[in-house]
Amino acid sequence: MSTTNQEKASKLYGIYINGEWVNSVTGQVYESRNPANPSEIVGIVQKSSIEEVNEAFKVANIAHKSWARLSGPTRGEYLLKVSNILEERLEEIALTMTKEMGKTIAEAKGEAARGVAILRYYAGEGMRSVGDVIPSSDRDALMFTTRTSLGVVGVITPWNFPIAIPLWKIAPALIYGNTVVLKPANETSVTAAKIVECFDQANVPKGVINLVTGSGAVIGDAMLSNPHIKAVTFTGSNTVGKQIGRQAFDRGIKYQLEMGGKNPVIVAGDADLDLAVEATINGGLKSTGQKCTATSRVIVHESIYEEFKEKLLSETAKITVGNGEQSSIWMGPCASASQLETVLSYIEVGKQEGAVLLQGGKRVEGEGYFVTPAIFENVTSEMRIAREEIFGPVLCLMKVSSIEEAIELANDSEFGLSASIFTTNIQKMLSFINEMDAGLVRINAESAGVELQAPFGGMKQSSSHSREQGRAAIEFFTSIKTVFVK
Structure with missing residues (x-):
């Protein structure tokens, strides 16, 4: 050096x-x-x-x-x-x-x-x-x-x-x-x-x-x-x-x-799954998950959970990780050695807490600070990986049986920055808009991002x-x- x-x-x-x-x-x-x-x-x-x-x-x-x-x-x-x-x-x-x-x-x-x-x-x-x-x-x-x-x-x-x-x-x-x-x-x-x-x-x-x-x-x-x-x-x-x-x-x-943020996306049973998968990946993994509005918790209705999971795993496996100067690369490195160590330590914490690492979460060999996108399931709201901001490419899958349970779980956080829902049902949309404790709520769109002409900020500890x-x-x-x- x-x-x-x-x-x-x-x-x-x-x-x-x-x-x-x-x-x-x-x-x-x-x-x-x-x-x-x-x-x-x-x-x-x-x-x-x-x-x-x-x-x-x-x-x-x-x-x-x-x-x-x-x-x-x-x-x-x-x-x-x-x-x-x-x-x-x-x-x-x-x-x-x-x-x-x-x-x-x-x-x-x-x-x-x-x-x-x-x-x-x-x-x-x-x-x-x-x-x-x-x-x-x-x-x-x-x-x-x-x-x-x-x-x-x-x-x-x-x-x-x-x-x-x-x-x-x-x-x-x-x-x-x-x-x-x-x-x-x-x-x-x-x-x-x-x-x-x-x-x-x-x-x-x-x-x-x-x-x-x-x-x-x-x-x-x-x-x-x-x-x-x-x-x-x-x-x-x-x-x-x-x-x-x-x-x-x-x-x-x-x-x-x-x-900080610990931003949820809710995928209802009537959601457009392809759209929800694409937005979950973009919202959670672009910029290597290093956004305060990045998707972290993915709350999925049990009726479509397995189908959504398989689509998510399949699409995430296609992500190219490497030097962001190359046009073929979709996800770059963590911003520093310390940030990489933070992400890797949380992945180990998730395993120790009993969550199941379905895919990724490995450091890429070489000099750069690269890690493959990690997807966990069997994540409960008490786990640290579900409560603490990781600021890295880590998604936590959580299964629910109703929209009411989904919103309650989404609100079970000290943070309240952004949240999104995927549904074609107007009543579910309205319930989410009215009951979600977040400064930014998005419908059928990724949790990350806000237009510059609109107010931006969080609730609770965000x-x-x-x-x-x-x-x-x-x-x-x-x-x-x-x-x-x-």
């Missing part, structure tokens, strides 16, 4: 503060490696100091004053420029994502295209209403609401969607007049740097967006203790999210947390109960101001 000093220098990525790419004063770096080929260094990333984090917030706070004074349409023009640059660089940045976290090139291009669409959607938000006229009891008065920006927003993002998630936080934050300090996951810091490069190329004013990289514990604490931070938006694990929530509450700043994306983003990234004019 050695590399020359020249190669390292060519792949060195700085941190971005006040419109300038700089090297950290720490002199410390870490290597971002390709999970499909760990000997390949994708980039060398700086470890920011606490002083540099503080500087990023300082300049963002200064920049906020002038950025917030710009009209919404003017801020939208900047986002539109960024979207055009990202579109021009789409293939390059998508390939970086594939190399850095393993997602197949087709999925990476799709995510990059979604990033372009997110930027354009929020560019349009600059032209939309930010308040309402409210009748006053005083006939000689005008009363209305408007919205005001919060200030500097800390954005902390995960590695599984290294383009879409940062942009669906950054774009609304900026369009509503806030400035941003971004801390991406270490595993995808190079992709994040390339996204910030697009803002730099678009000549977004200095200090409006800043990038710091390095240890989540060190930088996260520095961000949340900084006097200039006014809000933090986070996507990641429940453990870290709850810690951030406690710190933000103590500081009295707004916080938005999107965390979220802090705010919503991201679409018009709903304005609720978090602004404060309402009521105005009375006599």
